Amino acid sequence: MTVDPQTTADIDLIQRILPHRYPFLLIDKVRDIEAFKSAVGIKNVTVNEPHFQGHFPGVPIMPGVTIVEAMAQTAAVMVGVSADLADKNFLVYFMGIDSCKFRRKVVPGDVLELQVTTLRGKPGGKVWKFEGRAEVEGELACECSFTAMMDLPQGAA
Secondary structure (H helix, E strand, C coil), rough: CCCCCCCCCCCHHHHCCCCCCCCCCCEEEEEEECCCEEEEEEEECCCCCHHHHHCCCCCCCCHHHHHHHHHHHHHHHEEEEEEECCCCCCCCEEEEEEEEEEECCCCCCEEEEEEEEEEECCCCCCCEEEEEEECCCCCEEEEEEEEECCCCCCCCC
């Protein structure tokens, strides 16, 4: 009997993979995980998030850097699910962000879809490169490529 690969991560699994917590855990779930290749993160944008107090008072707009961070968290969960890294003290660090462009505002009430695809990286590898697109209702909000270093636990695949 073969076991189907896991294709989704709910908030519980996300928190078992990522060390991030409120207010810096920026994704609510990850779906359509294709092992080590791609995934779609979901971020429900709410007015209760702390950055909206200052960005900008009376005109809340999600900061671009948090959109890019949400894409990176989606990529980390995709790798974490693919390599079975839940509860294993997995850390990921940005190494670079390239060709980043913002195309529309992201505001409270939006549902941000964070599509990430692996451009370079392999199971057990430390340096990975991803392409990311953030969309709201099919409209492009942000796109970029980013490089990350995976700090894999001792003995992890």
